Amino acid sequence: EVQLVESGGGLVQPGGSLRLSCAASGFTFSYYAIHWVRQAPGKGLEYVSVISSNGGSTYYANSVKGRFTISRDNSKNTVYLQMGSLGAEDMAVYYCARQRGIYPAITFDIWGQGTTVTVSS
C-alpha cells in the first residue's frame, strides 16, 4: 500500500524544538519530492516546506524560514522537519504529502494522516 506516516508530534514549550518524521512505503521514495503542510485548529491549510527527490533543493514558507529545516534520508525512506523557536502560531496538525508530476504541473496525490504539534507551557 502506498502511504506516508508522520510521527514526532507532541507537546513542546514555547521556544522549544521538535523533529517530525514522514516515513514512506509502497513506492520508490527517492523519485518523489515531499512537502509539509500544516493546519492550525479550526483553520485552513498552510503550506510549509518542500524537499526535492534527491534532497538538493528545499523551500520554506516565510512564516518558518530560519526556524525550520527539512531533510531526507532516502536509505530510510524518511523525510524530517526539524522545528525550532516554536511559538503558538506553530501549533497545528502537520501533514506530509507526496508530489506527483513536474513543476508547474504538480499535485499532492498522497497525504499522511498528520501529526499534532501543541505549543504550551
Place this chain on the structure above:
Amino acid sequence: AIQLTQSPSSLSASVGDRVTITCRASQGISSALAWYQQKPGKAPKLLIYDASSLESGVPSRFSGSGSGTDFTLTISSLQPEDFATYYCQQFNGYPITFGQGTRLEVK
C-alpha cells in the same frame, strides 16, 4: 504570493443538489490548480488536478474547470459522503497557496 479566494465560504445543500464552488486567483496561474476534499480529523484528499483532470478513483460527479484566474469545482449530484470542506490549491509559483476553504453542509 498568489492569493486564492474561494466562494462561498460555506454552503448549505441537500442530497441530489448540483453544487458549484469558485476559486479566484490574484494573478494568472494557467491551469496549475487542484481541488481537495477534507473531512473532519482526516487528511485532504485529491479530487481534481491540472484544473480539470479527475483523479483516479474519484467519482465522476466531481468536475473542475477554468484557467487563468477563475476556476470552479462542480458536484453534479450531491451524495451524503460529499459533505466536507473543499480547498483549492495553486502550483504556479512558490509559495504554494491554498484557498481559505468552502464548508459544504447539510441543509
